[in-house]
Amino acid sequence: MIVVLQNNCEPEKVDHLENWLENLGIKVHVFKGEFQTVFGLIGDTSGIDIGMLEGLDVVKSVKRISEPYKKANRQFHPEDSVITAGGVEIGGGEFHFIAGPCSIESEAQIIEIAKKVKAAGASFLRGGAYKPRTSPYDFQGLKDLGISLLVEAKRETGLPIVTEIMNANHLRYFEEVDIIQVGARNMQNFELLKELGHTNKTILLKRGLSSTIKELLMSAEY
Structure with a gap:
C-alpha cells in the first residue's frame, strides 16, 4: 500500500501518522521527493480502513499495489533515483x-x-x-x-x-x-x-x- 501525502504538511502531523501506522505493526518507508512525500507500507495492511486514511487532512491519496517488490517500485517513489x-x-x-x-x-x-x-x-x-x-x-x-x-x-x-x-x-x-x-x-x-x-x-x-x-x-x- 502507498499513502501519498498532501504538499506542505505539518511535520508533526506526518510524524503522528507514521507512528500510528508503525504501532499497527506496519513497516513504513518514507520517500521524500522534491514536491511530494510518499509512505510505502509493508506488512499486513488488510485491516487498514482506506476511507479513514483518505479522510485525514494530511493524506492526498491511498492505493493498494499488487506487485511484491516495494522499494524498487515506481509507485513508492515516482521520482527518479539519484x-x-x-x-x-x-x-x-x-x-x-x-x-x-x-x-x-x-x-x-x-x-x-x-x-x-x-x-x-x-x-x-x-x-x-x-x-x-x-x-x-x-x-x-x-x-x-x-x-x-x-x-x-x-x-x-x-x-x-x-x-x-x-x-x-x-x-x-x-x-x-x-x-x-x-x-x-x-x-x-x-x-x-x-x-x-x-x-x-x-x-x-x-x-x-x-x-x-x-x-x-x-x-x-x-
Missing part, C-alpha cells in the same frame, strides 16, 4: 562510464589502466579482485590484495572504485570500495544480499543468468 557514490552523482540525467580490467594482476597494471581510464573520460574504475570461475583450477583473483591495489589506484587517480563481492565474510575488505558489485551468479545469493542490505554502500546488482525482471527486482529489495 545516488551519490564516491562523490559522483548517478541518475538525474547524469551518464557515467565504469571501466577497468577484468582482473587486477599487479600494482603497475591497475595504476596504468586507471590513468588511461581517467584520461578516456570514465567516472569510475572497476577491477576484479575476487573472480568467480567455472574451473577451480583457473585464476581466482588476488582477493584482498587485489582490493588493496585497487584502493591504491583510487588514491593515485582520484577515481571512485567498483569491484565484485562473492562472500559476506569479505565485507571488511570493502570499506574503501565505493560501489560493491554483485555478479550474475550471486544475484540470488540471499544471505549475501541481506548482509549488503545492512551496509551504506551503493550496490551494483547484475541480472542473473536466465533470471526474470521480477526476480531481479525482488533481489534488489534486499
